[in-house]
Amino acid sequence: MVIEAVKLSVSYDNTQVIKEVSFTLAEGVVAVVGPNGAGKTTLLKAISGLVSYAGSLKIMNKDLRDFSAEERARLITYVPPLVDVMPDMSVGDLILSDPLVSKELLEEYIELFELSSLLKRRLSKVSSGELSRALLAKGLSKNSKIVALDEPLSHIDLRFQLILLKHLRVLSKGGKLILVASNQLNPLLSYVDRVVALKKGEVVFTGDVASFLRSSTPERIYGVKFEVVFKDGYVDIIPRELA
Ligand SMILES: Nc1ncnc2c1ncn2[C@@H]1O[C@H](COP(=O)(O)OP(=O)(O)O)[C@@H](O)[C@H]1O
Numbered sequence: 251m252v253i254e255a256v257k258l259s260v261s262y263d264n265t266q267v268i269k270e271v272s273f274t275l276a277e278g279v280v281a282v283v284g285p286n287g288a289g290k291t292t293l294l295k296a297i298s299g300l301v302s303y304a305g306s307l308k309i310m311n312k313d314l315r316d317f318s319a320e321e322r323a324r325l326i327t328y329v330p331p332l333v334d335v336m337p338d339m340s341v342g343d344l345i346l347s348d349p350l351v352s353k354e355l356l357e358e359y360i361e362l363f364e365l366s367s368l369l370k371r372r373l374s375k376v377s378s379g380e381l382s383r384a385l386l387a388k389g390l391s392k393n394s395k396i397v398a399l400d401e402p403l404s405h406i407d408l409r410f411q412l413i414l415l416k417h418l419r420v421l422s423k424g425g426k427l428i429l430v431a432s433n434q435l436n437p438l439l440s441y442v443d444r445v446v447a448l449k450k451g452e453v454v455f456t457g458d459v460a461s462f463l464r465s466s467t468p469e470r471i472y473g474v475k476f477e478v479v480f481k482d483g484y485v486d487i488i489p490r491e492l493a
Pocket residue numbers: 262263267284285286287288289290291292293
């Protein structure tokens with residue numbers, strides 16, 4: 251197991267937003283889904299050591315609290331959807347601002363996410379999709395065993411969505427655990443091994459994609475009736491009606 255959570259809870263201002271959840275995750279690409287406010291970001295941040303939690307969280311059989319800050323930073327990378335940026339900073343400086351990035355990998359990601367013509371551009375002058383691609387390049391260049399991507403599909407276009415998801419699949423085959431929090435079930439669920447579904451701070455489902463989509467969970471958590479089409483190894487999830 252890469253991650254084992256037992257009765258994991260997170261509270262903000264005495265309000266519990268992750269409620270004693272327990273799950274285990276192995277290598278692979280995992281979709282973390284659930285409606286707005288379900289706790290996806292908070293769960294990713296707890297796993298990344300960015301918010302304090304109660305209960306137990308073991309990463310590769312070691313308590314997360316027993317890792318030094320540097321060990322943890324190498325092992326786990328949290329990639330935010332967008333960041334409050336310093337407008338005068340350039341894309342290149344943003345990408346290089348983390349000392350743990352591998353310069354070699356960074357070059358590969360600059361190519362993959364087509365960032366080379368943007369490197370000198372100030373952050374105040376790039377689109378949200380371009381900024382998001384820069385954050386993905388920076389985060390993935392750390393080459394962490396566990397990567398937690400928070401809404402990585404929300405700003406990038408369809409082509410970059412496929413570029414990213416196909417690449418995540420390759421990375422997971424190399425032994426990484428990649429968590430993808432997203433509401434874009436399409437195209438995400440065609441590219442993941444497992445689904446963790448959250449509702450109001452509770453894990454209401456963990457399992458494979460087909461079991462998730464054949465269960466009542468999607469309708470229950472989103473309040474929407476879906477039409478689901480499996481074809482040629484892909485799946486399309488079409489929201490049809492409010493439940
Ligand atoms: N810093 C914070 N302080 C207080 N409440 C927060 C904070 N961040 C998130 N919340 C609340 O915690 C709950 C879970 O939020 P979040 O993890 O961001 O959900 P999701 O990513 O699934 O939309 C929501 O009700 C949200 O309003």
